Each structure stands twice: as structure tokens, then as C-alpha cells.
Amino acid sequence: MFISTEEEQIALSPNNAKHSLISPPMESSSGSLDGSSPVSDSPDSPVIADVNVFPEHLKMELEQSIANLEEEIVQLRLKKKSFDVKRRDALNKILDIKGTIRVFCRVRSFLVTERRKVNEPILTESEKIAVRSAGVKKEFGFDKVFNQTSSQEDVFVEVEPILRSALDGHNVCVMAYGQTGTGKTFTMDGTNDQPGIVPRALEEIFHQASLDNSSSLSFSMSMLEVYMGNLKDLLAPKPVCRAYEPINRCNLNIQTDAKGLVDIEGLTEVQIPDVTKAQWWYNKGRRVRSTSWTNVNEASSRSHCLTRITIFRHGDALEAKREVSKLWMVDLGGSERLLKTGATGQTLDEGRAINLSLSALADVIAALRRKRGHVPYRNSKLTQILKDSLGDGSKILMLVHVSPCDEDVGETICSLSFAKRARAVESIRELSEDLRKQREKKMAELEGDMREAKVECQKVGNQINEAEFLLREKKKLFSTTYGLLEDEKTPISPKETLKESIKTPRVSEKAIRRSISNSLPRFMTSTVASRQRQGTAEREISVINVRARSLRSGSRSSMQFSHSQSLSFLDPRFKVMLRTSNKKPRYGEPDILTESRKANSGLDSKTIFVPPPRSKMVTSSDPNLKATLCRHRRRMSDFM
Ligand SMILES: Nc1ncnc2c1ncn2[C@@H]1O[C@H](COP(=O)(O)OP(=O)(O)OP(=O)(O)O)[C@@H](O)[C@H]1O
Known part of the structure; x- marks a missing residue:
């Protein structure tokens, strides 16, 4: 058996090795107090204790406990998955009972x-609204x-379960x-x-993704506008063109494949790795949207604005099937009575186009509600785009908005009638008292199941985290003591490395050092002297770095090195330092999604760069200009 020390390698017989393995460190240290070797009564007892030798049985124990932990993590993951399936089933059943x-x-x-009237025309209850009109x-x-x-917040609480089902x-x-x-x-x-x-949904999906460690979720975003029957890509990068040339953002085609899945050809799809990037893109898209001033709303939206979040769900096993949902x-x-809005010319046309597509949407929802064979999706661009998200297995939530004012009562009744037609198949009011009670009981049971499964999922998730932490520590201890484990010697694919780096929770450098030094034999930890040496070396390097930086910025005083620290331009260390410090990305440099990164992310649409969020908004301080901007929000100059 070979035992390595820093200076030499000593070959020992198995017998010697055995002796050194069973030597407790206390004996060796106590024996050296008077400078003599420890004396033992028994001839078999160890005489010399070599602290650099690690007991073979301890190595095996460590290997065994690593294998046990790995097995335990696999079992816990399976358990978590089964609770997650239970929770998903319960939520799905609840949503089905409530109506798709x-x-x-x-x-x-x-x-x-x-102005408020004493007798307000609208009266509300939790599930009912009454409108008084002409008595x-x-x-x-x-x-x-x-x-x-x-x-x-009240609105979002009710919307959240539907997001969860996405x-x-x-x-x-x-x-x-x-x-x-x-x-x-x-x-x-x-x-x-x-x-x-x-914005709340964007935050929520990232929050949920961070909690879910049984599978990894990734997201991409697209935004488009349906304006006068045309599709406009709201996230398309501005092409480099001359000032008088209009920007063409409208070359989009709606395609439906054999499975009925909709794809919008040419639509920009950006990867959103975190909530900040997602908000940045969302705000960018909103700014490009077409709005116009009308009698009723000074920044009236003249189109339908659609934001799509595509959710990619990868199982924990690499070969697991990827699920995609939208x-x-x-x-x-x-929706408006065109006379009332005072619309003329283009604004009038815009209003007409909006009303046409809204009535096509109403027809589609009515057909779905009646479960009719033919659903007229093709009657408008809006319904063609949403085709695979309005049909079977999808969940639709419509939020109908009404005005509290007396003068809007006619419009309010129109909107409420539209919504009534769109309501789910079995309206609660149409159910008998008995059925209603049964339905409520079932829902309460399912909600209980869902809560329970969620708590269990959380518990098992925590156990997984603990076991993974322990496993990492044991592996670290093993590799520092005995070298790399067998399975760690094989090269890891970049994908796995990426996955690992995403999953590993951040631990401070200090904590890692502490945990390593606690788990190492004492002789392997740093001494006061070695720490001092390391500190001095680090300080020296940072001083040189500071000087190099000042040198680049042309400061003369920083060139006055002392004799011992001076560096020449010809010194290779100095050249390396200059080179590496120049490598820092410049502000605003785009983060290009390369093909390989795109492949990792699972995106299959257009490549797009992700610039860092800008903190500064361009605004006008001139009050006259501000007023003009307010009245002319229409941003149609780049529209074709
Ligand atoms: N619940 C609310 N609380 C406070 N202010 C509101 C509320 N709802 C709307 N507003 C205000 O009413 C005005 C009109 O709202 P908004 O622009 O959202 O209407 P809209 O239905 O989107 O109109 P359009 O269809 O013309 O785009 C805005 O100034 C908005 O801030």
C-alpha cells in the first residue's frame, strides 16, 4: 500500500498499514511530549502513528453512506413526484368542476x-351583479x-389557481x-x-419554478398585437433601416399543424431566464403597442394585445419527455358603440375591426360552450391564434369589465350579456340545491387533498435538500481524503454541469471553508502561518491589480511603485493582468443566445439577444411636449 506525504511516498507492508490505521491520533501526540516514541505493553500494539494514513474501513463506510444517500434521494424524488401528481390531479378536478x-x-x-349619483346603477354581490336601467x-x-x-391583489388571488394549471x-x-x-x-x-x-403572473411563475425541484421549468415570451386584422410582433428587434423606411413588424403567418397546434411563423420568442428579464421584455412590448386618444379614454388601446408565456417542463431524468404549455x-x-367614442376615420375603422373580432370570439366560446362539432375559429385572426388554447383540455378565464357610471348602463348591459353567453356549461344557478351541495362537498374534499399534497411535497422537498447537502459534503470529504470517486472520474457533459450549477443552492465562501475545515483531519487544515502567507499573497495581487487599473486610466501617481513591487510593461504577469481586466463586458453588450445555449434551453424558435435591463426611462421634462405626447399616443409610424 502506498501512502503519500508531501515530500515522499513510503511503501508499507499491509501489516504496517494496519498498525498505522488503528493508531489513535491522541497516542501519537502524547508520546512526543518527552521527545520519545510511545511505548506499548503489547508487542502487537502500534509503535508509530502515521497521521497521513486513512483507515480502509472508514473509506468503505464513507463510500457506503454516499451510495445510501444517493439511493435515498432517488426514493425521495419519486415520493415527491407522486405527491405532485396528486396535487395536479386535485387542482385539475377542481377547475373542471368550476368549469373550463x-x-x-x-x-x-x-x-x-x-360624478357619483346617489342611486348608483350597479349593485354587486360576491357572484352576482344587478344593473338598474330605466326602472x-x-x-x-x-x-x-x-x-x-x-x-x-384580490383579483390575482382568484386568477392564481389557473396560472398554476398552466x-x-x-x-x-x-x-x-x-x-x-x-x-x-x-x-x-x-x-x-x-x-x-x-407582472404578477411573471413573478409567480418564477417563484413556483424555484420551489419545484422535481422537474425544471424554463420559459419564453412572445408578444403580439392584432390590429385591424393584421398581426404585429411587439418584441421584434428594430431593423437597421433608413429613417423614411417604415419598420415591418407584420410578416407573421398563423400555421396549424396536424395535431391542431398553432404556430405563428416569424414571431419573436425571447428566452426569459428570470423575472427581471421577463419584466424588461414585457415593458418593451407594451411601449410598442398602438393606442389612441378617444372621447372615452385618453390612451385607448386600439387593438388586442396578446402576451404568450411558453412553459417548458423537463423531467428530472435527462431522457424524460418535455412538456410544453402556453x-x-x-x-x-x-368593445364600444362607435358613435359614443366619437371615433372617425382610422379610429372608427379600428373600432369596427375590434368589434368584428370580438363577435368572432363570442361565437367560438358559444360553440365550445354548447360542445358543438364545428367551432368557427377561422373567422378572425384572434381566434385562429388562440385556437389551441381555447379548445379541449384548456382553461379559459374571461374578466369582463364594466363602468360604474349611469351614462354607461347600455354598454354595461351589452358587456354583461356577452359574458353571460360565454359562461361555463353548468351555471351554478341552474343546478338543483342537492347537486349544488354535492358539488361544494366534492370541491372541499379536493381542496383538502390538494393542500395536503402541497404540504407533503414541500416536506419531501426539504428532505431532498438536506440529503443533497449531506451528499455533497460527504463527496467533498471523500475527494479531499481519498481522491475522486469512481463515478466522478468520468467527464460530465456541459448540460449536467449547467443543471448542477442551477440546482446547487448558494453557500457563502466562508461557510464552505468552515464546513471543509470541520470535516477534514486537523493536519490538513491551514495553520496560522499558512493563512498569513496566503493573505499577504492575495494582498499583493490586489495592490498590483489596482495599480494596473490606474495605469490604464493614465494616472501618473499610481505608477510610483516601490522597488520591491515594481512591475515593468514587459513583465508577462503585468500583460496577463491587463488582458484579463479588459475582458469585462461593456455596458449594454447583448447576451447573445448561441445555438448551443438555445438547444440547452429547449427553445426552437428564432434566436434573439437578451440585453440587460435598462434602469433609465426616456421622458420629456418639457410640459408642452408632455401634453402633446399624451394626446398622440398612437405609435403607428412603424406600422405597415
Ligand atoms: N379598478 C380601478 N381602480 C382605479 N383606476 C382604474 C381602475 N380601473 C381603471 N382605472 C383607470 O381608468 C382609466 C381607464 O382604464 P384602462 O385604460 O385600463 O381602460 P381600458 O378598458 O383598457 O380602455 P381601452 O379599451 O380604451 O384601452 C385609467 O386611467 C385607469 O387607471
Whole structure:
């Protein structure tokens, strides 16, 4: 057996090795107190203790415990997966009972410019809304009604389970419908202080993805606008063209494959690795959207704005099948009586186009509701795009918006009637009392199951984290003591390395050092002297780095090196330092998605760079210019 020390390798007989293995370190240290070797009564007892020799049985024990931990992690992952399947099933059943087409209603709060009447025309309950018009009261039932005091948070709490089902692999479509100026954009986008559904959904999906360690989720985003029957790519990079040349963002084709899956050819799809990048792209897309001033809304959306999040779910095994689902969040253009909005010319045409596509959407939803064989998806671009997210196995949530004002009552009744037609097959009100009770009981049971499965999932997830941490520590101890493990000697593919780096939780350098020094034999840890030597070396390097930096910036004083520290331009160390310090990426340098990274991410659409989020917004401080900008929000110059 060979035992290595720093200076030499000594060949020992198995007998010697055995002796040194069983020598407790205390004996060796105590024996050296008087400078003599430890004396033993028994002739078989060890005489010399070699601290650099590691017991063979300890090595085997360590190997065994590593193997046990690996097995335990596999079992825990399977257990977690089964709880996750249970939770997904329960959620899916709940959503099915509630109806695959759900309709909520939100009443906008009064604006400061609006006058309130003593007898307000709208009365709300949790699932009912009544409208008084010309002495007649009309009632409409919904899955949920949000009154004027409801916050963005209240709305999102109800939307969240549907988002969750998108992460579970279902296609989901959340749409805001309503008369112009009733708060569709407010609900979907919101403001900085009161973020709406889309920014909250982006945060939520990343939060859920961070909790889920049984499979890895990745996301990509696309945004488009349906304007006057044309599709406009809102995330397309601005092509380099001359100022007078219009930007063509509209060369998009809707394709449906044999399985009925929709693909929009030429649509930009960006990878969103984190929530900051996702928000950055979303804000970019919003700025390109077409809006216009009308009598009713100073920044009226003149189109349907569609945000698509594609969710890629990879199983933990590399060969596991990849699931892809889509989450559509749609801010529909305002339904309006064209006379009332005072629209003329192009704005009038825009209004007509919006109304046509909304009625096509109503027809599709009505056909789905009646489960009719033929669903007229082809009647508008909007319904063609959403085809695979409106059909079987998909979940639809429509949020109908109404105004609280008396003068809007006619429009309010139109919107509520549209929503009534779109409601799920079995409206709760149509069910008998008995069936209603049974339904509620079943839902309560399923909700209990879902909660339980979620808690169990969390518990097992924590156990997995603990076991993985322990495994890493043991492997580290093994490799520092005995060299690399057999399975670690084979080269790891870059994909696995990437996966590992994503999954490994961040531990501070200090904590790692502490854990290593605790797990190592004492003789292997650094001494005070070695730490001092290392510290001095590190300080020297940082001083040289600082000087090199100042040298680049042309500072003369920093050139005055002391004799012992001076560096010449010809010194190779100095050249290397200059080179490496220049390698830092410059501000604004785009992060290009290379083909290999794209392959890793599982994206199969267009390559696109991901620039870092900019912190500065371009605004006008000139009040005149501000007013002009406000009234002319239409950004159609780049539209063809
Ligand atoms: N729940 C609400 N609370 C406070 N303010 C609201 C609410 N809903 C809407 N608003 C305000 O009402 C105005 C019109 O809202 P918004 O632009 O969202 O309407 P819209 O339905 O999207 O209109 P359009 O169809 O013309 O685009 C905005 O100033 C918005 O801030």
C-alpha cells in the first residue's frame, strides 16, 4: 500500500498499514511530549502513528453512506413526484368542476373626473351583479364579481389557481373584455404601484419554478398585437433601416399543424431566464403597442394585445419527455358603440375591426360552450391564434369589465350579456340545491387533498435538500481524503454541469471553508502561518491589480511603485493582468443566445439577444411636449 506525504511516498507492508490505521491520533501526540516514541505493553500494539494514513474501513463506510444517500434521494424524488401528481390531479378536478370557461366581472372604481349619483346603477354581490336601467333591474351571475373596492391583489388571488394549471401542463387563456375605458389594461398591466395580472403572473411563475425541484421549468415570451386584422410582433428587434423606411413588424403567418397546434411563423420568442428579464421584455412590448386618444379614454388601446408565456417542463431524468404549455394573457381592444367614442376615420375603422373580432370570439366560446362539432375559429385572426388554447383540455378565464357610471348602463348591459353567453356549461344557478351541495362537498374534499399534497411535497422537498447537502459534503470529504470517486472520474457533459450549477443552492465562501475545515483531519487544515502567507499573497495581487487599473486610466501617481513591487510593461504577469481586466463586458453588450445555449434551453424558435435591463426611462421634462405626447399616443409610424 502506498501512502503519500508531501515530500515522499513510503511503501508499507499491509501489516504496517494496519498498525498505522488503528493508531489513535491522541497516542501519537502524547508520546512526543518527552521527545520519545510511545511505548506499548503489547508487542502487537502500534509503535508509530502515521497521521497521513486513512483507515480502509472508514473509506468503505464513507463510500457506503454516499451510495445510501444517493439511493435515498432517488426514493425521495419519486415520493415527491407522486405527491405532485396528486396535487395536479386535485387542482385539475377542481377547475373542471368550476368549469373550463370561467367568467369574472370587475366593476371599475369611479375616476376623479366622474360624478357619483346617489342611486348608483350597479349593485354587486360576491357572484352576482344587478344593473338598474330605466326602472328595470337586470341580474347576471358570474363565477366571481369584484366590486369597486377590490384591489389588484384580490383579483390575482382568484386568477392564481389557473396560472398554476398552466405550470402543470395545460394551455391557459386569461382575457380582459369590456367597454373602452372600463379598466382592462389596468387589470392586465396595472401601474407601478398597483401591478396587474401580467407582472404578477411573471413573478409567480418564477417563484413556483424555484420551489419545484422535481422537474425544471424554463420559459419564453412572445408578444403580439392584432390590429385591424393584421398581426404585429411587439418584441421584434428594430431593423437597421433608413429613417423614411417604415419598420415591418407584420410578416407573421398563423400555421396549424396536424395535431391542431398553432404556430405563428416569424414571431419573436425571447428566452426569459428570470423575472427581471421577463419584466424588461414585457415593458418593451407594451411601449410598442398602438393606442389612441378617444372621447372615452385618453390612451385607448386600439387593438388586442396578446402576451404568450411558453412553459417548458423537463423531467428530472435527462431522457424524460418535455412538456410544453402556453399561458396567454390577452388585453382585448375596447368593445364600444362607435358613435359614443366619437371615433372617425382610422379610429372608427379600428373600432369596427375590434368589434368584428370580438363577435368572432363570442361565437367560438358559444360553440365550445354548447360542445358543438364545428367551432368557427377561422373567422378572425384572434381566434385562429388562440385556437389551441381555447379548445379541449384548456382553461379559459374571461374578466369582463364594466363602468360604474349611469351614462354607461347600455354598454354595461351589452358587456354583461356577452359574458353571460360565454359562461361555463353548468351555471351554478341552474343546478338543483342537492347537486349544488354535492358539488361544494366534492370541491372541499379536493381542496383538502390538494393542500395536503402541497404540504407533503414541500416536506419531501426539504428532505431532498438536506440529503443533497449531506451528499455533497460527504463527496467533498471523500475527494479531499481519498481522491475522486469512481463515478466522478468520468467527464460530465456541459448540460449536467449547467443543471448542477442551477440546482446547487448558494453557500457563502466562508461557510464552505468552515464546513471543509470541520470535516477534514486537523493536519490538513491551514495553520496560522499558512493563512498569513496566503493573505499577504492575495494582498499583493490586489495592490498590483489596482495599480494596473490606474495605469490604464493614465494616472501618473499610481505608477510610483516601490522597488520591491515594481512591475515593468514587459513583465508577462503585468500583460496577463491587463488582458484579463479588459475582458469585462461593456455596458449594454447583448447576451447573445448561441445555438448551443438555445438547444440547452429547449427553445426552437428564432434566436434573439437578451440585453440587460435598462434602469433609465426616456421622458420629456418639457410640459408642452408632455401634453402633446399624451394626446398622440398612437405609435403607428412603424406600422405597415
Ligand atoms: N379598478 C380601478 N381602480 C382605479 N383606476 C382604474 C381602475 N380601473 C381603471 N382605472 C383607470 O381608468 C382609466 C381607464 O382604464 P384602462 O385604460 O385600463 O381602460 P381600458 O378598458 O383598457 O380602455 P381601452 O379599451 O380604451 O384601452 C385609467 O386611467 C385607469 O387607471
